[in-house]
Every structure is written in C-alpha cells, then in structure tokens.
Amino acid sequence: MNGSTLHTFAADCAEELPGARPTHPFGPDWEVFKVRGKVFMLMTEVPGRPVVILKADPGEAYALQQQNSHITPGYHMNKKHWITVEDGAGIDKTLVRELVTDSYRLVVAHLPRARQPVDPHTYGIGTRVAR
Incomplete structure (x- = not known):
C-alpha cells in the first residue's frame, strides 16, 4: 500500500463507522x-x-511500535495514547482497518452512554484478526 492509498483506505474505513x-x-x-x-x-x-x-491503548501502542518501524508515537499528539502509521512493510489493509476501528472504539467508549453510536465493547470485535 503506498502513502496515498494509505490515506484513501483509512478514510474509507473511517467513513464506514457510525457517526x-x-x-x-x-x-x-x-x-x-x-x-x-x-x-x-x-x-x-x-x-x-x-x-x-490514531488513538491507541497505551500497551497496544507500545507493542505495535516495537513490532513495526512504520508505527511511531503520535505526531503532535500525546505519545502514550496516539500512534502514527506510515506506509511500509507490515502495513496492510487488515491492520489499517483494525487500527482505525480500535481508535474509534476507544473514543466512543469515553462518550456519555446516550451519545455512543455503537457499543464500544462489542463493535467490530468479530472482524478482528489475530496478530
């Protein structure tokens, strides 16, 4: 996946998410x-x-950064809670979709229950791929 494809695919994934x-x-x-x-x-x-x-669980963010040189701490964001993903080896559509969905779920989980467009504890879980 090249850089423009990364942006296009990530945007397509995000636009599919409720709200x-x-x-x-x-x-x-x-x-x-x-x-x-x-x-x-x-x-x-x-x-x-x-x-x-993207927003990421701190433990998951650290693990991702250790496993892939194309995932680094969040650019201009809190380095513990955000990651930066760029095109490169190991960055594929499956991983990008999973990271976008995880970021979305983390944010939705902190919204008041009445404002949550989905249940953040179950949304997208069945589509996850083991790493």
Missing part, C-alpha cells in the same frame, strides 16, 4: 475524523510522507 465525520479544522493539509465531536483519526503529510494518526 464518523471528516473535518478540516486545521486547514486543507489536515483531514480530521471525529465521532460526536471527538477526534479519533488525523491524516496529513509529515515531510512529504502521508501519515495516519
């Missing part, structure tokens, strides 16, 4: 996806390289 909406609060160079007003994915270019920035 997810793309915005451009930081200008045209940043595409920001939100659910109920809360950010769960950002896309931009970091010195010419397309990247996707």
Whole structure:
C-alpha cells in the first residue's frame, strides 16, 4: 500500500463507522475524523510522507511500535495514547482497518452512554484478526 492509498483506505474505513465525520479544522493539509465531536483519526503529510494518526491503548501502542518501524508515537499528539502509521512493510489493509476501528472504539467508549453510536465493547470485535 503506498502513502496515498494509505490515506484513501483509512478514510474509507473511517467513513464506514457510525457517526464518523471528516473535518478540516486545521486547514486543507489536515483531514480530521471525529465521532460526536471527538477526534479519533488525523491524516496529513509529515515531510512529504502521508501519515495516519490514531488513538491507541497505551500497551497496544507500545507493542505495535516495537513490532513495526512504520508505527511511531503520535505526531503532535500525546505519545502514550496516539500512534502514527506510515506506509511500509507490515502495513496492510487488515491492520489499517483494525487500527482505525480500535481508535474509534476507544473514543466512543469515553462518550456519555446516550451519545455512543455503537457499543464500544462489542463493535467490530468479530472482524478482528489475530496478530
């Protein structure tokens, strides 16, 4: 998957999620996806390289960074709770879809129950692939 494909595929995954909406609060160079007003994915270019920035469980984020050099701490975000994904070996559609869905679920879980568009504890679980 090349960088533009990474952005296109990640955006397609995000747009399929209930209540997810793309915005451009930081200008045209940043595409920001939100659910109920809360950010769960950002896309931009970091010195010419397309990247996707996603929320992640801290333990999972650390493990992903240890396993793949194309997953690094979140660019301009809290390094413990966000990751940056760029195109490279080991970054495939299955992983990108899983990471986008996990980010979405983490954000939805912190919304008031009445505002949650899905149950964050069960949504997308049946589609996960073991790593």
